[in-house]
Amino acid sequence: MSRFNLKWLLILPPYIWLLLFFAVPFLIIFKISLSEAAIAQPPYTALFEYVNEQLTIHLNLGNYTWLFGDPLYFNAYMSSLKIAAISTVCCLLLGYPIAYGISRMSGSAQSLCLMLIILPSWTSFLIRVYAWMGILRNNGIINNIIMSLGLADEPIRLLNTEFAVYIGIVYTYIPFLILPLFANLVKLDNRYLEAAADLGAGPIKSFFTITLPLSKNGVIAGSLLVFIPVVGEFVIPELLGGSETLMIGKVLWGEFFGNRDWPVASTVAIIMLLILLVPILLFHRFQFKEMEDR
Amino acid sequence: MxxxxxxxxxxxxxxxxxxxxxxxxxxxxxxxxxxxxxxxxxxxxxxxxxxxxxxxxxxxxxxxxxxxxxxxxxxxxxxxxxxxxxxxxxxxxxxxxxxxxxxxxxxxxxxxxxxxxxxxxxxxxxIPYMWGTTGIGFNVKKVAEVLGEDAPTDSWDLVFKKENLEKLKSCGVSFLDAPTEIYAAALHYVGKSPNSTNAKDYQGEAKALLKELAPSITYFHSSKYIDDLAGGEICVAVGWSGDIAQAMADAEEAKNGVEIKYIIPKEGALLWSDMLxxxxxxxxxxxxxxxxxxxxRPDIAAANTNEIWYPNPIPASLENIEQEIKSDESIYPPADVKAKLYTATVKPPKIDRVINRAWTEIKTGQ
Structure with missing residues (x-):
């Protein structure tokens, strides 16, 4: 009996957490997405009305059909997914060698390098993005170096371009890929590699036949940890991007603040969550596998 | 934080x-x-x-x-x-x-x-706190360099004529990310009412004009341009009078050789007031x-204006306002300029949506 209680005590907190911080907000947003915009406080119509002992429920599906009627939203989702995918690949190409390198280091060098990766996140994210604005601007560090070396007469426009958005995203999110990948690679049993070498495999061959397949779960978990939040990213495209960078986060901001249309903004958010559901489920699957391996 | x-x-x-x-x-x-x-x-x-x-x-x-x-x-x-x-x-x-x-x-x-x-x-x-206009701020030297000495620096032509803006693109252009304000200026420029409640006006000539200009606009933002104008990152900004005055003061302080000027275009501009x-x-x-x-209180209103370079609606504060500010016609416009200013009205939600949708299209090309 006491054992049963204990089990429930242990299981309960995560479920309460999930209920409070996922299910309840989700239902609130879902509710708003079924209402209509109005000049009022809050700026949308009520879903339930109780007058003269009659309960009337108003469900407005117009916001959902609205999203399908205008190609803007589809294009914004696609463009966000594209930017997230390209950023994830860049993070992976850059992050894998770093994670691998760190996992092969000796104890003290390893902790130092891990520290160097985590340390920047101790300062505010916003300040780091502003720092990039300083680096990328026309009279910033990069352009000053280029001009003083005589490589160009005019400053090259870096800030307010899609290129700057990629730099900002890769810079910000790469620790989320390196850390899980490192945790995976550090478990790699060196004896596999020794055995491969004994049997005549070169370092490249043993990397592709042993290291990479064994780190598959780490690669997928890390990539999704980058991909999922980047899809909804708002701050980086807003500060580093130009007007042509179309992302769903910016569209959502426009609906919420520009149009004061909270119902459509909520609908955009719900659809985004549905789109992200597949990668989120994948992430949990691979994270679960990763835990089992341990 | x-x-x-x-x-x-x-x-x-x-x-x-x-x-x-x-x-x-x-x-x-x-x-x-x-x-x-x-x-x-x-x-x-x-x-x-x-x-x-x-x-x-x-x-x-x-x-x-x-x-x-x-x-x-x-x-x-x-x-x-x-x-x-x-x-x-x-x-x-x-x-x-x-x-x-x-x-x-x-x-x-x-x-x-x-x-x-x-x-x-x-x-x-x-209660009106401070008021101002939505006009054009520009880097005097850069604009003269790009457009020549006879650049139309007293008119909306500077930013609304495609051939001018295309050239200015090389030194950077910013527009406010405030659809109603930019649309008001564009509608006024093409000879429509700046407060039109006819959806067609927002989809016709004014939109075509803004869409044509968009590729030459570096970014749409409502506060970034202060630093960028002062630092030489951009050379023209459609923005708020006091913000550009601030860029002016910042550039002066930085002694970076940037000289900023603000104009209320001769065709007229939007007058707005911030309310307590x-x-x-x-x-x-x-x-x-x-x-x-x-x-x-007049002395307090004067202290605020002296600091932020926006005019206030308290006439008795004028005697305590610095000469440099009250004699600046781009801040305290003379009566004939003031007569050409117009205010924004509230649009019906449907028109708001049309404006904002068109705005997204203008900004992103979508």
């Missing part, structure tokens, strides 16, 4: 509970635009009245509106622009002001109040009224 209003309230409450004189401490929570008050004005108010001011800032009407619409913002005094306030009054956000408690109400320019009355019937909900108002759910109404009244 900025604390959220709720966190601030929590801290204030905790502070109050900790002190023995719980009922003695009076507070007022103010939410104002960034860089929008004179040095030492708050300290002076606290000293004279014993009311403690919690001061927080925002940089766009949209952000303020988001908080007000959600309700229980925790603020006692907020400062929306008149056209935004007009809609917020319709939504029932503001309480009517008890003018009997505003001793300095008689200091306000009555002509100016009459201009605002259509948007705030009877001037019952808002008290939300209905404010907790400290008496203190809020005291704060608003304090800001209307």
């Amino acid at each position: 900025k604390l959220s209003p709720r966190a601030l309230t929590a801290i204030t409450v905790a502070g109050l509970l900790a002190s023995a004189n719980v009922f003695a401490e009076k507070v007022v929570n103010v939410y104002n635009w960034s860089d929008y008050i004179g040095d030492g004005v708050i300290e002076k108010f606290e000293k004279e009245t014993g009311i403690k001011v919690t001061y927080d800032v925002f940089d766009s009407n949209e952000v303020l509106e988001g908080k007000l619409l959600a309700g229980r913002s925790g603020y006692d005094v907020v400062v929306p622009t008149i056209d935004f306030m007009s809609r917020q009054i319709q939504a029932g956000i503001f309480m009517p002001l008890d003018k009997a408690k505003l001793d300095n109400y008689s200091e306000l320019d009555t002509d100016f109040l009459a201009t605002l009355a259509p948007l705030d019937p009877g001037n019952n909900h808002g 108002g008290i939300p209905k759910d404010a907790a400290n109404v008496e203190e809020a009224l005291a704060f608003i009244n304090f800001l209307m």
Whole structure:
């Protein structure tokens, strides 16, 4: 009996957490997405009305059909997914060698390098993005170096371009890929590699036949940890991007603040969550596998 | 780091509970635009009245509106622009002001109040704090370099003529990310009413014009351009008078050789006013009224204008305003220029949506 209680005590907190911080907000947003915009406080119509002992429920599906009627939203989702995918690949190409390198280091060098990766996140994210604005601007560090070396007469426009958005995203999110990948690679049993070498495999061959397949779960978990939040990213495209960078986060901001249309903004958010559901489920699957391996 | 209003309230409450004189401490929570008050004005108010001011800032009407619409913002005094306030009054956000408690109400320019009355019937909900225009700021040297000495620097032609903007693109152009304001200027430029409520006007000539210009516009943003104009990152900005005046002052201070000028184009421009108002759910109404009244005192209004370079609607403050500011026609426009200014009205929600959708299309090409 006491054992049963204990089990429930242990299981309960995560479920309460999930209920409070996922299910309840989700239902609130879902509710708003079924209402209509109005000049009022809050700026949308009520879903339930109780007058003269009659309960009337108003469900407005117009916001959902609205999203399908205008190609803007589809294009914004696609463009966000594209930017997230390209950023994830860049993070992976850059992050894998770093994670691998760190996992092969000796104890003290390893902790130092891990520290160097985590340390920047101790300062505010916003300040780091502003720092990039300083680096990328026309009279910033990069352009000053280029001009003083005589490589160009005019400053090259870096800030307010899609290129700057990629730099900002890769810079910000790469620790989320390196850390899980490192945790995976550090478990790699060196004896596999020794055995491969004994049997005549070169370092490249043993990397592709042993290291990479064994780190598959780490690669997928890390990539999704980058991909999922980047899809909804708002701050980086807003500060580093130009007007042509179309992302769903910016569209959502426009609906919420520009149009004061909270119902459509909520609908955009719900659809985004549905789109992200597949990668989120994948992430949990691979994270679960990763835990089992341990 | 900025604390959220709720966190601030929590801290204030905790502070109050900790002190023995719980009922003695009076507070007022103010939410104002960034860089929008004179040095030492708050300290002076606290000293004279014993009311403690919690001061927080925002940089766009949209952000303020988001908080007000959600309700229980925790603020006692907020400062929306008149056209935004007009809609917020319709939504029932503001309480009517008890003018009997505003001793300095008689200091306000009555002509100016009459201009605002259509948007705030009877001037019952808002007190004008500062006003300004939406015009063009530019880097004198760069523009002359790119367009030659006879550049149309007194007209909307500078930014609304495609061939001019295409050339200016090389040194950087910014437009406010404020669809109603830019659309008003564009509509006015193509000979339509800047406050048109005809959806077709927003989809016709004015939109075609803005779409044609968009590729030459570096970015649309409502605050970034101050630093960028002063630092030489951009050379032309369609922006707010005081912000560009600030860029001017920043460039002067930096001694980086950048000279900025602001113009109210000869065709006319948008006049707006930022309004002091008290939300209905404010907790400290008496203190809020005291704060608003304090800001209307001529010497205080002068101190604010001297710092932020925006004109105020208190005529008696003029004698204490620096000569450099009050003689600047781009800040205090002469009567003939003032006659050409127009104000923005509230558009029906359907028109708002048309404007914002067209705006997205203009900005992103989608």
